[in-house]
Each structure stands twice: as C-alpha cells, then as structure tokens.
Amino acid sequence: MEIRNLGSSGLKISAIAYGNWLTHGSQVEEDAAIACVRRALDEGITTFDTADVYANTRAETVLGKALAGERRAGLEIFTKVYWPTGPGKHNDHGLSRKHIMESIDGSLSRLGTDYVDLYQAHRYDHETPLEETMEAFADVVRSGKAHYIGVSEWTAEQIRAGHALARELRIPFVSNQPQYSMLWRVIEDEVVPASQELGIGQIVWSPIAQGVLTGKYLPGEQPPAGSRATDEKGGSDMISRWLRDDVLERVQQLRPIAEEAGLSLAQLAVAWVLQNDNVSAAIIGASRPEQVTENVKAAGVLLDAGAMAAIDEILTPVVERDPRRTVSPERREF
Numbered sequence: 330m331e332i333r334n335l336g337s338s339g340l341k342i343s344a345i346a347y348g349n350w351l352t353h354g355s356q357v358e359e360d361a362a363i364a365c366v367r368r369a370l371d372e373g374i375t376t377f378d379t380a381d382v383y384a385n386t387r388a389e390t391v392l393g394k395a396l397a398g399e400r401r402a403g404l405e406i407f408t409k410v411y412w413p414t415g416p417g418k419h420n421d422h423g424l425s426r427k428h429i430m431e432s433i434d435g436s437l438s439r440l441g442t443d444y445v446d447l448y449q450a451h452r453y454d455h456e457t458p459l460e461e462t463m464e465a466f467a468d469v470v471r472s473g474k475a476h477y478i479g480v481s482e483w484t485a486e487q488i489r490a491g492h493a494l495a496r497e498l499r500i501p502f503v504s505n506q507p508q509y510s511m512l513w514r515v516i517e518d519e520v521v522p523a524s525q526e527l528g529i530g531q532i533v534w535s536p537i538a539q540g541v542l543t544g545k546y547l548p549g550e551q552p553p554a555g556s557r558a559t560d561e562k563g564g565s566d567m568i569s570r571w572l573r574d575d576v577l578e579r580v581q582q583l584r585p586i587a588e589e590a591g592l593s594l595a596q597l598a599v600a601w602v603l604q605n606d607n608v609s610a611a612i613i614g615a616s617r618p619e620q621v622t623e624n625v626k627a628a629g630v631l632l633d634a635g636a637m638a639a640i641d642e643i644l645t646p647v648v649e650r651d652p653r654r655t656v657s658p659e660r661r662e663f
Contacts, residue, residue: 330373331628335609337528340446340477342405344603344628345579346376346532347621349388359391361616363568366580367610368618372625376405378506378532378612380451381436382412389439396480397441404446407532408436409481409506411451424462433474433544434530437599448475449506452657453487463494470500479532480502483654485523492527502529504609507655509533511542511601511644512571515654521607530609536615537624542598548577576647583643586636592627599627 331344347369349362366377379392389408396404398546410432413422420427430522433448448469454462466478478500480491488505495502505514516531524531537543571577580594586598602611613624632640 330375330625331374331603332351333533333609334370334530335447335477336503336524336530338477338501340405340503342376342532342610343374344610345372345374345599345625346378346407346610346612347374348378348614349392350380350383350534350536350612350614351446357369359394361640362391364618365396365615365621366392368615368621369625370399372621373619374625375403376407378407378411378423378534379440380409380449381414381432381439382409382451386414386435386439389436393439393441393590401442402600406440406442406445406478407447407449407479408440408445409449410436411454411481417433418529424450424457426465426545428463428538429465429469444473445475447477447479447483447503447504448478449479450465450483450491451481453480453483455657455659459487459490460494463491463500466495467498467500477501477503478531481506482655483520484652485519488520488523488529492529502527503654504530504532506532506534506612508535509602509605509608510536510538510659511598511640512538512576512648513654514650515652517650518651520655521605525607531605532605532610532612533608536602536611537595537598538571541568541576542583542594544578544580544584544594546572546580548574548581572649579643579647583640586639586643590630590636593623595624596627597632598628599624600630600632601637603627603630604637621637 335342377392379389381389400532405426411422411424412592415421469475482504492502507520509516583594587594599611602608615621
C-alpha cells in the first residue's frame with residue numbers, strides 16, 4: 330500500500346482509504362461489513378472514513394466494532410458533521426457550536442475511540458457564522474478529540490475563508506473531501522489550485538462514479554440485479570446521472586486502455602484519480618471483501634501520458650467540469 334502525506338501536513342495516510350457511506354448499516358449486513366473492513370486492514374489500508382449521518386449513525390457503530398482491538402495509533406479514523414442525525418430536529422444538523430460539540434462526543438462513543446484523526450465539516454453551513462464553526466472546531470482540537478480538521482464539498486472561496494480563520498486560531502486545516510472521478514472533475518479549475526496554494530489535500534469520494542466506471546453497466550441494457558443502480562436505499566439516486574447510453578458507451582471504450590495497463594476498469598479509475606498531484610487519498614467502498622482486494626491494486630500505479638491523453642479524448646464529451654456544481658444547501662431542511 331502506498332502511503333502519502335495528507336496535504337502538506339505531517340499526517341501520513343494510505344493512498345486508498347476505506348469508506349462506508351452507502352454500505353455499512355444499510356445495504357450490507359453487519360457481518361459482511363466487518364469482513365470488508367478486515368480485508369481492508371489485510372490489504373494495508375490504514376485510513377477509514379465515515380460520517381455520523383451514514384445510516385443515521387449506524388455506520389460509525391459498525392466501523393467501531395470492525396476496528397475494535399486494532400492498535401489505535403496505527404489507524405487514521407476520519408468522520409464528519411453537518412447532515413441531520415437522530416430525529417433531525419432543528420439543532421440536530423448544521424455547523425453550530427451546539428451541534429458540533431454534541432456530535433463529536435456521539436461519534437467518538439460509536440467509534441469506540443477517544444479521538445478521531447480528522448474531523449470534517451460535511452458541507453458549508455450558510456446559516457451559521459463561519460467564525461462560530463471554526464472556533465468550535467478549534468475547541469474540539471484543543472480538547473484532544475480530533476487531531477486535524479477538514480471540510481467536504483466546500484468551494485474554493487469557502488476553503489480560503491475557513492483556512493484563514495484556522496490559521497488565526499492555530500489549528501491544522503489540512504483537507505477537503507470532494508467528489509472526483511474521470512467523469513466528475515468540477516474541482517480542477519478552482520478548488521484544486523486554491524488547495525495547493527494552502528497546503529490542503531483532497532480525500533476524494535466516488536472515484537469509480539458510484540460504480541459506473543467498473544464497466545458493469547452496459548448501454549441499452551437494464552442494470553444488473555443487486556447492483557447499486559437497483560438499490561432503493563439511496564444508491565440508485567446517486568448513480569442515476571451516469572446511466573445514460575452516451576456515458577456508458579464511452580466507458581466501454583476505456584477497456585483497451587485498462588487492458589494495456591494490466592488493470593480492470595475500476596483499477597484504472599482509481600489509479601487515474603490518484604495521479605492528480607493534489608489527491609492524497611481515494612476513498613473506496615465495498616459490499617464484498619474481494620472488491621477491496623481488487624481496488625487496492627490501483628495504489629502505486631503510474632499511468633503514462635499516452636493513456637491519460639486517450640482517457641481525456643474518450644470522455645471529454647460527457648465529463649462534468651462546472652465548478653458551480655460544488656454546492657452546499659442554502660438552508661437546512663427541518
């Protein structure tokens with residue numbers, strides 16, 4: 330497993346991180362989820378990403394059980410705060426001081442740990458002053474409940490403002506967690522340059538575009554039974570944007586490139602993401618242990634310039650690049 334620094338910080342993480350967004354506590358039974366985490370550990374993954382909102386806190390609980398008994402100093406555990414949890418009442422989400430301070434304690438209890446390595450703002454909160462949010466994060470760090478802070482799906486402007494406050498408060502703001510894949514490149518024009526300037530690394534989610542870049546979805550055909558596209562617990566909503574024949578046809582055109590590199594399409598997608606200089610880690614998920622084993626093979630792979638150019642030529646007509654697609658809700662829905 331390749332090990333990288335998270336941004337310009339001294340924190341070292343595995344280039345492949347294991348995440349349990351759409352699986353643990355919902356799509357996958359607990360025994361299977363734990364088996365996936367154990368396989369991740371066997372494959373050299375040390376970085377695990379979750380959030381309190383995943384399966385309404387159940388994903389954190391499952392991850393905590395799966396990691397129980399491991400040497401804590403040998404792991405990097407990340408979680409997030411913002412989206413509604415519990416009954417979803419008016420103070421059960423957002424980035425207010427109240428919600429942050431209550432949420433970190435809940436996350437630590439479910440994860441079975443005294444601290445997380447990285448605590449992330451899951452979206453930008455337009456209804457809470459940024460100063461209040463960053464001061465609460467500073468207190469979380471100073472209390473020893475988190476070592477570093479980060480954000481997810483913030484715009485370049487929001488990242489700059491948050492980083493400036495973090496510098497004033499003397500707390501380490503080290504990461505952004507955006508969606509990023511061969512098909513979804515909205516961070517490239519604004520977020521990546523700002524992050525590189527500030528020493529912030531990207532921990533990217535959905536590098537395989539919710540499974541579309543595995544090539545298992547074929548143009549003109551129904552999605553395979555049991556695939557994410559048929560999941561009614563949230564998976565089908567996210568993948569639907571890519572289930573167009575023009576996209577699926579172009580994904581199939583990537584097969585010769587993957588074969589030439591000795592990779593599966595999924596491995597090609599993860600390797601492509603990791604080749605961006607600002608990407609510190611790519612988050613993979615899994616419903617079966619063998620999926621973990623397959624995807625970790627992308628770590629350390631270097632695609633040559635010809636392969637990178639060919640990928641761009643094939644996918645450019647269907648790639649989403651608009652930086653305005655990085656957004657957070659203007660108002661919280663109660």
